[in-house]
Structures are given as structure tokens and as C-alpha cells.
Amino acid sequence: MNETVPTAADDAPGHGDPAVDAAGSAVHQTRAGLTEPIGAPDRSSRPGPLGRLDEAAYALFARHADDRRHDGDRVRYRGAPASTSFGTFVARLYALSWVACLLALPPAFVFASTVAPTIAGRVTRTFARHAAFAPLVLSPSSIVVALTVVAGATTKRATVALGRHYLRWLVAARRTRIERTLPGAVRYLDVLAAGSDDARTMIARVAGNEAYGGTAVSFRKALNAARLTGSLDAGLRRVARDTPSRDLLAPFLLKFRHHLSQGDDALARFLRTESRLLSHRQEHAQTRARRYLQPVAELFVFVLVVPALLVVAVTVASAFVPALSRPVETPVGTVSPRAVAVYLSVCVLLAVGIAGVAATSALRPTGSHPSYRRPSGTRGSVTTALSNPASTTVVAAPAATLVGGWLAYAGYPLVTVALLSYVAFALPVGLVAARRRRLDDAKDRRLTDFVYAVARQTSIGRPFPAAVTAAAREVDLGVLSADVASLAFALSMSTTGDTGGVDASGPRVPAAGDVRTSALDRFVDRIDTPLADRTVGLVAGALHAGAAIDAVFETLQIEVDRLTHETRALREAMRRYVVGGWAAALSVAGLVALINVAVMDAGRLASIAAVLGEPFDAVSVVPALERFRLYVVAQATLLASGWFAGAAAGGRYGALLHSGLLVGACYVGFVGLGVV
DSSP states (O other): OOOOOOOOOTTTTSOOHHHHHHHHHHHEETTTEEEEOOOOOOOTOOOHHHHHHHHHHHHGGGGGGGGGHHHHHHHHHHHHOOOOOHHHHHHHHHHHHEEEHHHHHHHHHHHHHHHHHHHHHHHHHHHHSSSTTTTTOHHHHHHHHHHHHHHHHHHHHHHHHHHOOOOOOOHHHHHHHHHHHHHHHHHHHHHTTSSSSOOOHHHHHTOGGGGHHHHHHHHHHHHHHHHHSHHHHHHHHHHHHHOOTTTHHHHHHHHHHHHTOOOHHHHHHHHHHHHHHHHHHHHHHHHHHHHHHHHHHHHHHHHHHHHHHHHHHHHHHHGGGGGGOEEEETTTTTEEEHHHHHHHHHHHHHHHHHHHHHHHHHSSSSSOOOOOOOSSSSSHHHHHHTTOOOHHHHHHHHHHHHHHHHHHHTTTTTTHHHHOOOOOOOHHHHHHHHHHHHHHHHOOOOOHHHHHHHHHHTTTTTOOHHHHHHHHHOOOGGGGGGHHHHHHHHHHHHHOOSSEETTTSSSSOHHHHHHHHHHHHHHHHOOOOOOOHHHHHHHHHHHHHHHOOOHHHHHHHHHHHHHHHHHHHHHHHHHHHHHHHHHHHHHHHHHHHHHHHHHHHHHHHEEEEEEEOOOOOOTOOOOHHHHHHHHHHHHHHHHHHHHHHHHHHHHHHHHHHHHHHHHHHHHHHHHHHHHH
């Protein structure tokens, strides 16, 4: 079906929308077919000082929202997860740019005051060589003013540009979240279509399932718009217009509207076809992502190792170049070129590590990132600290702070204090996450056995409660045995329930479908793994919709097989990147340790200088300081490599574990060498 996405003017607020027509005082911005309510900042949602700052910024800078250069930003803003109007966003951005400009003026003035006499002298001498420009003389004060103004203006423009790029990044991130979760959401809709639910209820079930991430958020927006307009069709059209997923979600919603008007059979056929197409598309996208990971890993190792080796080589070679050891006066103090090179390389290495983590996380499929919810309250966090990494972070952070304070009080160097405090935080969190992941993997393996066992029972005509009871009795489900037994008992209670209504005493008796759905929801919450959310959660919605249980479990087996295959393929692909990250880290650490032991000694450096015929300044070159600087480079390399390897192995918690292990091992090794 060929159907174009409606323009903003076709479905703009105020065009057939009674909820917006009632608010007739809203100011609209119309240009080039775009209609966007600007509106004043919401005073009720932001009371107090922040609300007054919003009002002041809006009064001063909201006029910039009418500039033509922000037309593209206005369109993108509709696809961003925004809670304020576009005018308020622009006003905040320009207010922030002025704040950044004012903050940049003092350091710019200090720097300009330092370099202005030199610049004025050179410019004056240059002009003096030409008769026509000889009378022109630049005073240092004018150069200071000019440089300060240029720095402030540049900072202001850069802040606005960064804000616009941040908006693009938000939209791109939301588009990625939608396109990664849409195939699973459509498969869920396909199963629900076999039941008796209407389209609005089906969309509400997807919207209420957090496993579908960005797609669930978009469906919630469609339902909210439908409640305002009284029409699901209008809500779907509005989300199709505003979504950043112009190539995937928008066409799907428009086709969904079209087939919805043709009846339930047409909608079911469309969802079945669309789920297959999107599944194939998702599989190809994941295959491409795994292919991209190989050059990303190779580039990461190259960009990480080469700067570290260059710094090591420069540090050793500069011992024979006295000019690199001479202190240089700068606005921030006296520093040697060698020290600047070392600590700039440390910043580069850490930036490479962060970029590697971001790239790895972006290329990993949705649902493969371990994420855990921390229970509310301090007591809940403490009691679950040994089983929930999110709770462990709350307990480990104060402990790491105490470790850092004790080390600082004991007189350890600042670098050592920071590194050991990081290890004290990262290792407990990473170890708990690794233990939790092994438990989740065991649960997922047993969950697969459970799904196949129940599918066999339902295929021979047994009711769902009886099938679960038989599976709990006949199959060894390991860590899930107690949870499945509890589920079987809860489902057996549903067979005694009424179909809903009012009994003799008045209160409503829950329907059997409600009891089954609640039991399955509790079962999923107890297992608490992504696989359970994306599989057993599908059963709960389908049963509530009245779908045939054998058809549901046939679909569920396919989904479990697909997700299990994806997980195994991903881990096989990620294992090489873990090995690559560790190999790069240990290579650099071993090389630095060898140089510290075999080269960085005053006697050996003097001997090497004599052999090479190069000068050696024993006063400016302090071997102990150079060994410590090389140690810092090695630690930065290991920290970045650990982040990359851990992110490839297990997300952000894996990054903490691997980096903590590498940093701790490096500290122990260099203590043994006497460097630290």
C-alpha cells in the first residue's frame, strides 16, 4: 500500500482537534507548511526559582524560535522526548549560551593578557617593515579586548551549535530505540490479533510493556492523542507525523490504520506479514551490526595502542633531548613539554575508551544490555546488594569514598587514590553483576525447557493450567522449579474462578483470564530476565485477549528459538573483542613494565646516551618521576581496554568488572616492581 505521511499542516493542532481548539489562546508558528504551538513556559509544572528562570529566559530569547535557521530544529523537536514547547527549548539554549559566554570571558582575558605583549610586539615589527603600515601600532590592551570578545562570541555560538547537535542526537537515539523494538512489538500484535481484543486494547498492551522500549512510548503517545481527539485514527496519524522513525514506524502506523478500517481479518493478515518482514529486517540489521563491530574493534585497538606506544617512545627518547625537559611558563603554571605530552595522551586514551564503550553499546541488539531496577528505599537496596548490581552501586559508592579518604589521609598520591577508589567501587558491582548474569543465564536455559514442555502439553489438547502443572511435575527445571510450581498453583486457582461479576455478597469475583494474567505477570517479575519479559509476557497478553493457547505457544517457541540464537551468536561475536581488549591492555602494561625495569634508571640512561653520543641531563631527567608517568599511561590504557572489553562482554556492568580487574592487577604488579 502506497500512502504518504501526512504533513504537519494536515494534522496540526487546531485542525479538527477539539482539545486544542478549546485552548484557543495558544500562539502558533506557521512557516513553510509547519505549524507548531509555541506557548509560554508551563508555570504549574515548574514552580519556584526554576520556573521564574524559565519565564525570564522565555521573555528574553523566545523570539529566536521564529528564526528560519531553526525551522529544521522545530521539525526535529517533534520527534524528541520533549516535555516543554519548542520556544522554551530555544530560550533555554540561548540563555545557556550567554551563561557560557560570560564564564569564558575571565579565563580568556587572563590568557589574552599573557600573550598580548608578544603578539603586539611581533605585529608592530611586521608593520614597521612596510612603509605604508608603519604608522599602525597595535597596543596590548586592544589585543586583549579583541581576543576576549572573540573567545566569548565563539563560546556563545559553539554552545548554540552544540545544543542543536544535542537535539539531533536525541532524535537519532529515539529513532534507534523505536526501530530496534518495533519488530518485537509487531510480533506481539500478531499474537494479540488472534484474540478478541480491539485495536485500541492491542496497542494499549504493547504500550504497557516496557520490553518494547521506544515503540511502547510511541504507542502511549498515540493513545494519549486518541483520548484527546476521541479517535484512534487521529492518534495514529499524529504519531506517524511526529515520529523520528520516518522509514519504519510511520509507514507501519499508516498501513495499520488502513487495514484496521478493512476489518479484523485484514488486520490479522497484515500483522502476520509485517511481523515476518520486520523480523527479516531485524536479523539483517543485527548481522550488519556484528560485521561493523570487527572494524570498530580493530580501530579501537589501533587508536588505543598506538598513542600509548608513542608516548612511551617519546618519554624514553626525550630523556636525551634536554629542551623537552625544560620547564615552560604557562597561564596555569610551570610545566615541561614531556609532562604535557604524557597527560594529554592519558586524556586521549580515556576518550578512546569511552568512545569504544559507546560504539559497542550502540551496535549491541536491544535486550542484550543487562539492566536492573533498584528497589525503593535504602533498606531494600542494602538487603539486595548481593544479588542486584543496581543496589550494589548504592552500597559500594560510600565504601569507595571511604577507601579514597583513608588513602588520601595516609599520604598516597592523588592518582593512586583515584585508581584504588575506582577499583573499590567497580569490583564489587562487577562481581555481583557477573554472578547475577550467570543466574539469569541458568534461568533462561530452564525457561526454554519450560516453554517447550508446556507447548508439548498444549499440542495434545491439555488446558494451560494443566499443561503448566504437568511441566512442573515431569521436567527438571532447576532454578525455576520453585517459580514454576508457584505458577502452577496460581493457575490452578483460576479454574475455580467465575467469569467475573458480582457474587451474593456484592464484590466482583475476578475472571479466570485476569487471574491467569496476574499469575504470569508475577512469574515474569520473579524471573526478571529480558527473555522472560519478551516471551512469557507475550503469553499473558495473548491469554487475556482470548487467543488459542496452542497457537500462542507455537509462536512462543519460534520467539524463544530466535532470541536464544541471537544471544549465542552475539556472545560468540563478542568473545573476540574481549580477547582483543585484554591483549592490547596486557601488551602495553608489559612493555611499560619492561621499560621501567630495564631502561628508566639514571645509570642505564647515561650509558645509552654515551653509546648514542647524545647529551643526557641528569638534573632535568628524574627516573622515578618518568617511571610514574609511564605507569599512569599504562593505567589509562588498561582502564580504556577494560571498558571496551567489558562493554562487549556484558554492558556497563561488565565494563566495571573488566576495568576494575585490569587496574587492580596493574597496581599490584607495579607495586611489586617498586614503581608505585
